[in-house]
Amino acid sequence: MYSLSTKPFLKEKYYSSRLLLKKIYKFIFSRFSFLFSFRTKVKLKIISRPHYAYCIFNACQLASKLGLKSISIIEFGVATGNGLVCIEEIVSEMEKIFDIKVEIYGFDSSQGLPKPKDYRDLPYHWKEGFFKMDYEKLKHKLRKTKLIIGDLKDTSNTFFEKYSPAPIGAIFHDLDFYSSTKIALNLFKEKNKFFLPRIFNYFDDILGTEIELYNDYTGERLAINEFNEENNDIKISPCYNLICQKNTFSWYHQIFITHIFKHNLYNSFISKENQQIIRD
Numbered sequence: 001m002y003s004l005s006t007k008p009f010l011k012e013k014y015y016s017s018r019l020l021l022k023k024i025y026k027f028i029f030s031r032f033s034f035l036f037s038f039r040t041k042v043k044l045k046i047i048s049r050p051h052y053a054y055c056i057f058n059a060c061q062l063a064s065k066l067g068l069k070s071i072s073i074i075e076f077g078v079a080t081g082n083g084l085v086c087i088e089e090i091v092s093e094m095e096k097i098f099d100i101k102v103e104i105y106g107f108d109s110s111q112g113l114p115k116p117k118d119y120r121d122l123p124y125h126w127k128e129g130f131f132k133m134d135y136e137k138l139k140h141k142l143r144k145t146k147l148i149i150g151d152l153k154d155t156s157n158t159f160f161e162k163y164s165p166a167p168i169g170a171i172f173h174d175l176d177f178y179s180s181t182k183i184a185l186n187l188f189k190e191k192n193k194f195f196l197p198r199i200f201n202y203f204d205d206i207l208g209t210e211i212e213l214y215n216d217y218t219g220e221r222l223a224i225n226e227f228n229e230e231n232n233d234i235k236i237s238p239c240y241n242l243i244c245q246k247n248t249f250s251w252y253h254q255i256f257i258t259h260i261f262k263h264n265l266y267n268s269f270i271s272k273e274n275q276q277i278i279r280d
């Protein structure tokens with residue numbers, strides 16, 4: 001008898017047939033996805049951008065457990081708006097599941113990437129002008145998003161005063177640069193009332209390939225690390241409940257949770273009542 005560990009070619013065959021089965025299963029489910037509820041689709045991982053759904057679902061769930069009636073979702077870096085279209089789709093489902101109103105804000109200069117400031121913006125990978133937005137076209141694609149157009153260093157100064165957003169529960173970071181992400185993260189220092197006590201973040205540019213070679217000393221990762229070094233009462237942490245799972249997806253490593261420890265709702269109990277160890 002052969003064992004998988006002694007015969008590498010059998011092992012390879014076994015894994016490639018598993019991969020094929022997985023692909024067939026995914027194809028069938030995506031064809032008949034209209035038969036499933038949104039919750040089931042998230043569980044079966046057959047929706048586009050499951051990482052967006054994960055963050056929005058959990059932000060709504062947290063808000064609902066805290067008794068809040070509205071929250072905001074932000075995308076930093078909009079470009080053609082594919083991310084926002086996806087957010088709107090997910091939000092319309094979430095508003096049906098949870099009794100909650102969701103505001104959506106998208107930040108972008110509309111001019112594409114600015115000029116990289118230094119090595120920390122990875123000029124070996126990004127160029128000024130990449131990902132320009134077609135504002136007129138995008139306006140017609142979106143139903144409820146408010147687009148905040150301009151360089152983030154300016155728009156971030158007036159956003160809270162101008163829009164007085166409902167508490168922000170999920171943020172999608174896709175500004176690509178260290179310098180832009182640094183500005184976005186500093187918004188966490190605004191008044192606590194503008195945030196949930198724990199915020200679900202997705203960082204788009206922290207894994208990559210052998211070209212980008214994202215690391216802790218440049219790009220979005222550096223912005224996260226510096227934020228944590230500079231702030232004691234607010235920390236941005238990996239999402240350990242995801243990355244500890246047996247079958248992980250790469251996006252599990254791109255979800256981070258912002259903890260605002262001094263938020264007046266941070267300590268509100270939201271877990272299961274009557275937790276008791278059952279004796280045998």
Ligand SMILES: C[S@@+](CC[C@H](N)C(=O)[O-])C[C@H]1O[C@@H](n2cnc3c(N)ncnc32)[C@H](O)[C@@H]1O
Pocket residue numbers: 075076077078079080081082083084107108109110111112113114130131132133150151152153174175176177180
């Ligand atoms: C990769 S694109 C976003 C893609 C989009 N999230 C999607 O999923 O389709 C990055 C965007 O960040 C924007 N951006 C980068 N730095 C910025 C800054 N300082 N102010 C405003 N927008 C900025 C650029 O205009 C660009 O459109």
